[in-house]
Amino acid sequence: MPGSPRDVLNRLCAERGEDFAGLSRLIGRNPAYIQQFVKRGVPKRLDERDRRTLARYFDVPETLLGAPEVPGNGSRGLIPISRIEIRASAGPGAYTDDEAKRPPYFAFDERWLRNLTGSAVQDLTLIRVEGDSMASTLADGDDILIDQSDGxxxxxxxxxxxxxxxxxxxKRLAIHPVTRRITVQSDNPAYADWPDCSLEQLSIIGRVIWAARRIA
Structure with missing residues (x-):
C-alpha cells in the first residue's frame, strides 16, 4: 500500500530531489513546517489548501496525502502501482544493479486504469526515463507505465x-511487415537508429502505455 501521507511525502521528496524547506515555502509556511510534519507528525494532518497544493505540484492523487475518498464519484477506488528503482535510459543505458520494487507513490483511479489497459495490476510497473534520445515524445525525468504482459x-x-x-x-520499435525484422529507433533525430535487428537480439521488458511529465 502507499503508506501514510508522511511516508508518501518523504518518498516523493527523496525520489524527485525536493527538499522540505522548499516545499514549506511553496505552501507559504515557515521553512521547518514540512520537516516537522514528516519527521515529528506535527501537524497531525496537512491543511486542505496545503495538501491540494502539494498534490498538484507532485502530480499525485490528493488522497495519497490524506484527502478522504469521495463516495459516489463513479470510481471504485485507487489502485497503487509499484515502481522499480531504476531508470530506463533514452540514451546510453541505465544499469539494473539495484532492480527492486519499492512501495508505490503513484495510485491510479481504477476506472481510468481499466480504460487504459485490461492487464493485471502485477504486470504494470512504473520506471523513470533518463536521457533525451526519445525527445520530444519522452523527456528526461518522465515517469512511464510499462505493461510487462505486452511484449x-x-x-x-x-x-x-x-x-x-x-x-x-x-526505444521505439518498427517492424518490417514482410521480413519481421526490427528497427530500433530514437525519436530524437540526433541519435542513430539500429536497423535490421532480429527478435532474438532484443530482450523486451514491456510496452510503454502511459507517461507523466512535470511541466517546468
Missing amino acids: VERLRDGIYVLRLDEALMV
Whole structure:
C-alpha cells in the first residue's frame, strides 16, 4: 500500500530531489513546517489548501496525502502501482544493479486504469526515463507505465523498454511487415537508429502505455 501521507511525502521528496524547506515555502509556511510534519507528525494532518497544493505540484492523487475518498464519484477506488528503482535510459543505458520494487507513490483511479489497459495490476510497473534520445515524445525525468504482459507475443510498432547488456533502454520499435525484422529507433533525430535487428537480439521488458511529465 502507499503508506501514510508522511511516508508518501518523504518518498516523493527523496525520489524527485525536493527538499522540505522548499516545499514549506511553496505552501507559504515557515521553512521547518514540512520537516516537522514528516519527521515529528506535527501537524497531525496537512491543511486542505496545503495538501491540494502539494498534490498538484507532485502530480499525485490528493488522497495519497490524506484527502478522504469521495463516495459516489463513479470510481471504485485507487489502485497503487509499484515502481522499480531504476531508470530506463533514452540514451546510453541505465544499469539494473539495484532492480527492486519499492512501495508505490503513484495510485491510479481504477476506472481510468481499466480504460487504459485490461492487464493485471502485477504486470504494470512504473520506471523513470533518463536521457533525451526519445525527445520530444519522452523527456528526461518522465515517469512511464510499462505493461510487462505486452511484449514479444503481441509485438507491434510502438515504444518499448528493452534490456541490452544488463542495461534498460526505452526505444521505439518498427517492424518490417514482410521480413519481421526490427528497427530500433530514437525519436530524437540526433541519435542513430539500429536497423535490421532480429527478435532474438532484443530482450523486451514491456510496452510503454502511459507517461507523466512535470511541466517546468
